[in-house]
Amino acid sequence: MDYEKIGMKSGLEIHQQLDTDKLFCSCPSLLRKDEPEFVVKRKLHAVAGEAGDVDVAAEFQASLNKEFIYQGYDTTCLVELDEEPPHEINQEALKIALQVAVLLNAKIFPITQIMRKTVIDGSNTSGFQRTVCIARDGYLETESGRVGIETICLEEDAARIVSREKDSVTYRLDRLGIPLIEIATAPDMKNPEQVKEVALQLGDILRSLKVKRGLGTIRQDVNVSIKGGARTEIKGFQDPSMMIKTIDNEIKRQQELLDKREKVVESVRNALKDGSTEFLRPMPGAARMYPETDLPLLKIHRDLINEAKKTIPKLRSEEEKDLLKKGLNKDMIKLLFRQNKLAEFKELIKEIDNPQLIGKVLLMYPKEIASREEVTLERAEELLSREVLAFILSSVKAKKISENDIKLVMEKVVRGEDVKGAIEIEKVDVVEIEDEIRKFIKTKPGLSPNAYMGLVMKEFRGRVDGKTAMEIIRKYVK
Numbered sequence: 493m494d495y496e497k498i499g500m501k502s503g504l505e506i507h508q509q510l511d512t513d514k515l516f517c518s519c520p521s522l523l524r525k526d527e528p529e530f531v532v533k534r535k536l537h538a539v540a541g542e543a544g545d546v547d548v549a550a551e552f553q554a555s556l557n558k559e560f561i562y563q564g565y566d567t568t569c570l571v572e573l574d575e576e577p578p579h580e581i582n583q584e585a586l587k588i589a590l591q592v593a594v595l596l597n598a599k600i601f602p603i604t605q606i607m608r609k610t611v612i613d614g615s616n617t618s619g620f621q622r623t624v625c626i627a628r629d630g631y632l633e634t635e636s637g638r639v640g641i642e643t644i645c646l647e648e649d650a651a652r653i654v655s656r657e658k659d660s661v662t663y664r665l666d667r668l669g670i671p672l673i674e675i676a677t678a679p680d681m682k683n684p685e686q687v688k689e690v691a692l693q694l695g696d697i698l699r700s701l702k703v704k705r706g707l708g709t710i711r712q713d714v715n716v717s718i719k720g721g722a723r724t725e726i727k728g729f730q731d732p733s734m735m736i737k738t739i740d741n742e743i744k745r746q747q748e749l750l751d752k753r754e755k756v757v758e759s760v761r762n763a764l765k766d767g768s769t770e771f772l773r774p775m776p777g778a779a780r781m782y783p784e785t786d787l788p789l790l791k792i793h794r795d796l797i798n799e800a801k802k803t804i805p806k807l808r809s810e811e812e813k814d815l816l817k818k819g820l821n822k823d824m825i826k827l828l829f830r831q832n833k834l835a836e837f838k839e840l841i842k843e844i845d846n847p848q849l850i851g852k853v854l855l856m857y858p859k860e861i862a863s864r865e866e867v868t869l870e871r872a873e874e875l876l877s878r879e880v881l882a883f884i885l886s887s888v889k890a891k892k893i894s895e896n897d898i899k900l901v902m903e904k905v906v907r908g909e910d911v912k913g914a915i916e917i918e919k920v921d922v923v924e925i926e927d928e929i930r931k932f933i934k935t936k937p938g939l940s941p942n943a944y945m946g947l948v949m950k951e952f953r954g955r956v957d958g959k960t961a962m963e964i965i966r967k968y969v970k
Contacts, residue, residue, distance in 0.1 A: 493740065495683040499719030500743060502687050503642075503679040506694050507649075507672045507711040509704040512585045514669035515648050516578035516622060516787075517571040521670040521704070523652075528563035528664070532573060535559055536619045538612050547780035549760075549773050553612035560614035561662040563654065568665040572651075574618040577786040581606070581624070581646070583796075585671035588701050589626045589646045590792070590800035592673055595697050595807075596641045598630030600797060606787045610780035614661050615650035616668065623647035623674070624790055632693055636686045640678030647672050673698070679715065684736040687714060691732045700807045705832055714739060721746035722756040725775065728763040737767035745769070818847040827855045836878050843885040849895060853881055857899050864949060865906050872906050880911050887915045896959045926964045933968050941969050 493500075513520055538546050538554040562573070570576035593600050608620040623645050630641030649670040651663035675694055681687045691712055703709070712729040716739055724742055729735060746756050758775035806814075808829065815825045828834050833854050840850045862872035884901050887893050893901060893915050904914035929948055936947065944965045949958060 493743065498743065498747070500682060501679040501717050502681040502684075502739065503715040504675075504677045504681070504687060504690055504694070505713040505715070505725075506675040506691070506698070507713075508675075508698045509649060509709045510585050510588050510671040510673060511702045511704045512582055512588070512671055514571075515582050515585055515646065515671040516580075516669060517569055518579065519569050519572070519669065520567055522567050522666060524565050524567065524664070524666045526565075529566060530564050532562045532564065532617075533559060534562070534614075534617065536612055536614060538610065539619070547610050547776055549612075549776035549780065552773055557659075558614060559660040560617075561660060562617060562651065562665055563662065564665045568668070572617065572665045572668045578622065578784075581787075581790060582671060584702075585646060586626070586792070587796065587800050587803075588671075588703070589644060589673055590797055591701055591804050592675065592697065593627035593630065593644050594797075594801055594804060596627075596630035596632060596644065596675070598627035598641055598644055600627045600792060601625065602792055602794075604790050604792065606784040606790055607781050608784050609647075610776075610782075611650070615653070615663060616648070617651070617665070621648050621650065622784055626792070632690065634686055634689050634693070636682065636689075637680070639680045639686070639690050641675060642678050643674075643676045645674040645676075647674055670704075673703075679717075684739040687739060688732050688735045691729075691735060695732070696808050699829065700805055700811070705830065716742045716746075718743055718746050720750050720756070722758045723775065724756075724758065724769075725760045726763050726769055727760060727772065734763070734765075734767060738763050738769065741767050742769060815847070820847050820851055824848075824851045824855060827851075831855065836881075839878060840881055840885060843882050844889045849898075850885070853885070853898060853902075857902055861899070861903050861906050864946065865903065867906060875906050876902055880905060883911050884915065893917060899958050922960065925960075926967075929961065929964045930968055933965070939969075941965050944969060 509521070511521070535557075536554070538551050540546050564573065571578055590600060604625055606622055606624040608618075609623050610619065611621045612619060624647070625643050625645050627644040628642060630644065631638050632641065649667050649672045651665050651668040654662040654664050656662075677690060681690060695710070698710070699705070707730065710730075711727070712732070712735075714726045714729065714735060715723055716726065717723045724746070726738060726742060729738070742761075749756050760772045760775055761769035762772050763769055811834065812825055815828070816822070820828075828837055828851070836854060837850055840854070841847060844850070858872045858876055859869055862869045865872070884893075884898055887901075888895055888898065897915075897917050900917065901911070901914045905911050932948060932951060933944060936944075939947075941962065945958070945962055948961050948965065
């Protein structure tokens with residue numbers, strides 16, 4: 493496609509969950525899997541905005557006349573149910589938003605107004621979403637030129653959907669109120685490759701800060717238009733690699749309508765897995781915004797901005813370079829970030845300067861031990877806290893135990909032994925252990941070395957370390 497000739501313009505909206513308590517109450521940002529503790533049923537209707545007009549998107553949703561069912565827990569409160577006024581804005585979330593503004597060269601508002609954005613699909617119990625603009629007029633550089641950052645906002649995430657029926661929708665309140673950072677770019681991107689580049693740059697900045705990770709924690713919306721067409725907002729991108737194909741398909745859709753001399757109408761569409769899109773609703777307008785009456789103006793003091801600047805961490809891309817220099821391979825680096833264990837890694841490397849060993853202790857050993865001891869990985873990691881691992885590594889440094897003993901000590905801790913007692917390892921007679929392992933292999937012939945390893949460690953746990961056991965096994969198993 494000749495994107496310049498067809499006059500393509502595109503902008504991005506990124507919504508990223510922050511890893512803090514909720515935005516306007518002190519409830520934890522915790523998603524629940526168990527059965528709800530209570531259920532509330534409601535219906536919502538559209539109301540006029542500040543200018544006296546009813547938003548077209550809100551009017552459309554209200555016309556569907558659906559009943560909304562909300563499931564709640566002891567980790568949700570009356571704020572989520574819209575039965576109590578919002579509390580003061582979460583200061584940790586505000587600080588993260590300020591860090592994003594600084595990294596994107598944006599102008600921070602010293603005083604700003606928290607707003608209500610009409611949302612009538614039932615995902616907000618109040619019928620609106622609270623949002624506050626923190627900064628504006630930023631930018632980032634790309635290979636194809638500078639891209640403007642129009643606004644950086646903090647807002648509440650919506651309740652998450654559990655099920656849809658013909659006349660009702662069921663939501664869960666655990667996600668409602670989780671802080672979201674919203675970054676809206678200017679429509680400065682002139683081709684799909686540039687859109688993808690900007691999405692990856694913004695992702696690098698966000699993942700370097702205290703944000704949630706995993707599926708559903710970041711949502712990317714793309715706005716696309718061409719000459720003679722109309723702005724279309726495409727929602728539902730999880731993977732930036734699908735952006736190019738989806739944008740190209742949207743351009744073709746608009747071109748086909750223009751070729752038929754049909755009007756291209758502004759709309760919101762949903763991105764599908766095959767790169768096509770489907771209609772969701774009309775494009776919302778400005779009529780859906782009005783001031784929050786339960787909260788005062790938000791004043792952002794210079795001291796808070798200076799504190800945010802001082803505590804900005806390195807970008808993820810910079811951290812990756814540093815970790816590669818330390819000797820970690822790319823797969824281990826990816827796991828460190830995916831499991832959100834970079835901070836633990838940095839703390840543990842103070843105990844012993846052995847990046848590869850710390851990577852194994854943090855990322856590999858807990859999983860192996862959880863499987864062997866038949867406990868959940870979450871429980872194993874809870875028992876193998878940062879303090880426990882630091883004590884074990886300091887014992888290695890002090891030569892109280894060897895590196896080969898680490899996994900054995902960790903196993904003992906997972907089985908319930910105190911870490912101070914666990915490092916007291918009884919020295920075994922290797923000849924005696926070898927004789928026992930040889931007899932054990934004879935009674936269970938035909939298995940692979942790894943299979944024998946699992947059985948041997950289970951049989952002789954606490955008496956032999958893994959490296960020694962595998963060396964013995966390989967002597968008798970070809």
